[in-house]
Amino acid sequence: MNFIDSHCHLHDPRIISDLSGIAGRARTADIQYMVSCATMENNFELTAQLSKDFSSILPCFGIHPWFLDSLSDQWKERLEQYLLSYPSGIGETGLDFTDKMADRDLQMAVFEHHLRLAMELERPINIHIRNAWDVFIHILKKMGKLKVPGLIHSYSGSADMIPMFESYGLYISFSGSVTNPKAKKVVTALKRVSKERFVLETDAPDIYPYLPEPQASQLNEPENLPAIAQIASRRIGMEFEEFSRHAYDNSLNLFHPLLQGKKDN
Numbered sequence: 558m559n560f561i562d563s564h565c566h567l568h569d570p571r572i573i574s575d576l577s578g579i580a581g582r583a584r585t586a587d588i589q590y591m592v593s594c595a596t597m598e599n600n601f602e603l604t605a606q607l608s609k610d611f612s613s614i615l616p617c618f619g620i621h622p623w624f625l626d627s628l629s630d631q632w633k634e635r636l637e638q639y640l641l642s643y644p645s646g647i648g649e650t651g652l653d654f655t656d657k658m659a660d661r662d663l664q665m666a667v668f669e670h671h672l673r674l675a676m677e678l679e680r681p682i683n684i685h686i687r688n689a690w691d692v693f694i695h696i697l698k699k700m701g702k703l704k705v706p707g708l709i710h711s712y713s714g715s716a717d718m719i720p721m722f723e724s725y726g727l728y729i730s731f732s733g734s735v736t737n738p739k740a741k742k743v744v745t746a747l748k749r750v751s752k753e754r755f756v757l758e759t760d761a762p763d764i765y766p767y768l769p770e771p772q773a774s775q776l777n778e779p780e781n782l783p784a785i786a787q788i789a790s791r792r793i794g795m796e797f798e799e800f801s802r803h804a805y806d807n808s809l810n811l812f813h814p815l816l817q818g819k820k821d822n
């Protein structure tokens with residue numbers, strides 16, 4: 558089986574020193590590609606460098622809604638410069654209203670800018686939405702269907718919204734949260750997604766999955782993706798091979814614009 562980790566953060570200071578080990582273990586686990594998302598301007602360059610050093614790493618550039626305090630005056634120019642310099646996706650970007658003190662207007666303005674770039678440059682966009690579904694839907698309705706597909710990462714919304722998101726050109730990505738034995742909503746959501754529209758991710762080094770033999774460090778990494786697929790497929794009653802093949806094919810469809818110039822592993 559082949560796998561693609563559709564959303565992770567390999568620049569993260571908690572894991573960067575072990576990246577050769579992480580990439581090697583991912584290769585052993587048949588992870589063909591890892592989509593590594595920057596989160597703010599000061600990790601754009603590192604994310605770009607990783608994609609040059611490792612043929613299996615595909616970069617995304619964006620500003621995460623948690624890190625809007627880090628925005629420089631030139632963030633738009635910098636973002637566009639990186640997007641134009643590398644075969645890359647956009648993200649991590651989105652809306653997170655979990656913190657009641659968050660500046661919602663700024664989050665919306667920054668996210669809408671990322672969405673416009675995704676339309677203009679025809680790049681896949683890697684979207685984070687937490688506790689902001691109504692506003693997200695409002696923005697989607699205003700902007701219209703994506704020109705090339707994007708994804709909602711580590712989906713936490715209701716199953717009922719999924720057909721509408723699919724109609725806007727969005728894929729739905731599932732992380733280790735689907736392995737939580739208490740997680741019912743996310744399993745119901747996974748059952749609802751079209752076979753052609755679900756993908757898998759680790760969000761490494763975060764969202765450590767519920768594994769039979771967990772690592773003491775609890776630092777997640779892409780090699781855990783097949784175990785996530787194993788548990789997720791069992792929970793929705795689909796054969797592991799069929800489930801994994803769909804997830805892989807769907808990720809390839811999503812991220813093929815990033816594969817230019819990448820040699821096969």
Ligand SMILES: [Zn+2]
Pocket residue numbers: 564565566594649760
């Ligand atoms: Zn993330």
